[in-house]
Amino acid sequence: MIKRSFVYVIAFAFSISMFCQNPEEKKYTLEECLQIALENNLSLKSSKNTAITAKINHKQSKANLLPNVNANYNLGINNGRSIDPFTNDFINQQLTFSNANLSLNTTVFNGFRLLNTLKQQKLNAKAASLEVEQEKQNLILSVTLAYLQVLNNKDLLALNKQRLITTDKQLKIQKDLYDEGRENPADYTDLLGQKSSDETNILSAEIALNNAKLNLRNLLNLNSNVDVSADDFLFSLDKYQFTSEKVYKDALLNLATFKANELRLASAKKGVSVAKAQYIPEISLFGQLNTNYSSAAETFTEIGTTIAETGDFVSINNQNIQVLTNQKLYNAQQINYLDQFDNNFNSVIGISVSVPIFNGFRAKNNVALEKVNVQESLIALEQTQFEIKNAIQQVHFDMEAAFARYQSLKKQVTAFQKSFEINETRFNNGVSNFLAYITSKNNLENAKINVSIAKYDYFLRVKVLEYYRGHSM
16 A cells, blocks of 8 residues: 555656646747737737728728619520510510619618718727727736746745755755764754655645746747746836826726727717617619510511402402402511610619608617617726726735735845844754754745745736736836
8 A cells, every 4th residue: 555655656746747847948028928929819819800890890881871783684595475575475485585784772861870870880990999909908917917927936936946955955964963863863854854845835836837837828829838037027116106096097098998988888879879760761862774685576677569368358240359458578587686785775763762650669679779788888888997996996905015015024034034044053053953943944934935925916916007007018
């Protein structure tokens, strides 16, 4: 059983070590991370496609103001009984027919539906463009915070490694004393336990660092492993000078999300005007040019006359005499395709008025739905204002607490540093016991870790507040 547990421990340690190794990691500065994210992030690409769609809809709403012009051309063969399009007579023969049509239709007035739709789509296009900007701002903030989280975890890993170095240094001294039998054996074994604890802390820090890197890598949408470089990054740990009210006022002026929501609200109001146009008659002009062709169409040319019997008789002196008539002779000739298209040409022009009388309350219900959209857009705007205002107040409070904690922990590190130096000297000279030494050491190392965490906590919240003010970097 012991052997099996030992194998499990070895396997787990090996898997963790492989998990934490990233031999192909490339170090990126914050500026490089932001550039990669803006190029690769899938959510941003999707937002850009939405904006492109909105622009196309805006262009189409402009084009809807133009007249509709359509051309039609048909060519076919009809077998059996049909109507000759040339003479409108019934015929019973194979007929080749063709017709062409050019039509124009333009709306003169429809309750300003087209104009209001154009204005609505313009507002939607502007809102979509601002939503792209909003997505960029959110992405820049997310990448910056993820970048700082990697730096934070790297610092924590370094501090934990330094703790292990200090432990190893003291362990070497205690081993010599232990081998010589000059000191309490428990001091040496306690240090072995402390070393094991330090190694566990390092492993936890490595896992946290790896997770932070994976989060950053996902935001950058990269397939390769990433690491960060703090060469171009400057920490400013001065006290933040803006109040939460000032941050919120700047957010109202600078954040794209507020402007986008305001435009969505204006667009919804235009939607009500578009729906109301369904109550108003629509006036339009139309015109057509038409012509056709029929293979049954023929022209007849007179070529002479002939005497033909009529089948009638007259009686003269009791004698039946056949009645003859002078009959003209004609030569039939098909009319060619182009001549028929020219001869059969006709045109139509007119005005059309469509008056809505009853449409199953469709217009009324559409107006009601658009009014609900207005209310929803207003609620979305107010909800955004409410949430961001509360978020700013909470982040500002946490920022002030983190700053106070950072200042306090710096003093604690200074105090624990002096205490550790004294206890280490006393312990090495055999004046103090191991418990005082290890307590002093842990207090110092924990204080260093806590001050690093507090530093990043403060700086992260300052970055969030600056994001709300419209300064994402």
